[in-house]
Amino acid sequence: MESPVFENKRFDLNEFTGRTIKGVSFLNCDFSRVDLSETQFVDCIFYDRDREVGCSFRSAKLKGASFKRCDLSVCVFNFASALGLEISESKAQGADFSSASFMNVISSKSWFCSAFINKSNLAYANFSKVNLEKCELWDNRWTGANLAGASFAGSDLSGGDFTAIDWHSADFTGCDLTDSELGDLDLRTVNLEGVKVSRDQMSDLAARLGINVLG
Structure with a gap:
């Protein structure tokens, strides 16, 4: 049985919220502003090798989301809310995390960050101002x-x-x-x-x- 493939698709805001998604390919897909809180992606591909483009998670809600053994190469995470995001054993070469927020702001003087990124390839990724x-x-x-x-x-x-x-x-x-x-x-x-x-x-x-x- 072939693995499911989504191509050039814009997803609904709550389509994957809290779900576990395994072995799915997302090619040039748009997760912008989508609520992916507590969603788990396992062995998924978000990079289109033929066109050399990734998916967009711009301004997505990624609180407590996780990507395990995924290919996130050149994906865009600008302005995503990513408190508690987990990325493990994954490829994220050239991914853009600039201006993503891993913070929980309690007050103007009280806040904390949370992220679990390990055993992953972040070569040439953009973490500016993060x-x-x-x-x-x-x-x-x-x-x-x-x-x-x-x-x-x-x-x-x-x-x-x-x-x-x-x-x-x-x-x-x-x-x-x-x-x-x-x-x-x-x-x-x-x-x-x-x-x-x-x-x-x-x-x-x-x-x-x-x-x-x-x-």
Whole structure:
């Protein structure tokens, strides 16, 4: 039996809310403003390889939604409400998360973020101006991602690949970076207050400055 395929389709606002969707292909589909709260997508494809286009989740409600083993390459998540969003073991190369919100604002001075993004390929994705503080973001590939104006303060970024990113463009204070590939991180120019790294990582970073760490 062939897997279901939706192509060039605009979905109704509550068509998938709270459902579990498995093994479905969505090619050039429009989820803009759709309520996907608590919806689970498993082994789904949202990338049209022939046309090299993804789906649009612009301004969608993604509170508590999850994507497991999905292909989200070049999908658009601009302005989505994504508190508690989970993306795991998925492809999201070139996906655009700029201006998406992972925050729950309680008052002008009280808020928190929640996201679980792990074991996924985020190469060349756009996270500009996104707040992902104190979130679970481990074992991801961030190669070449746009992190301009983003904040990851206090998040678990362990096991990540940060090759070819601009360390100056985002806030990494208080992050767990253990077992991560740190690319061209320069201790002299990046604020690493509260950051966790392993002894081997520290030795490598110090060696770039001509310092040998013993023991």
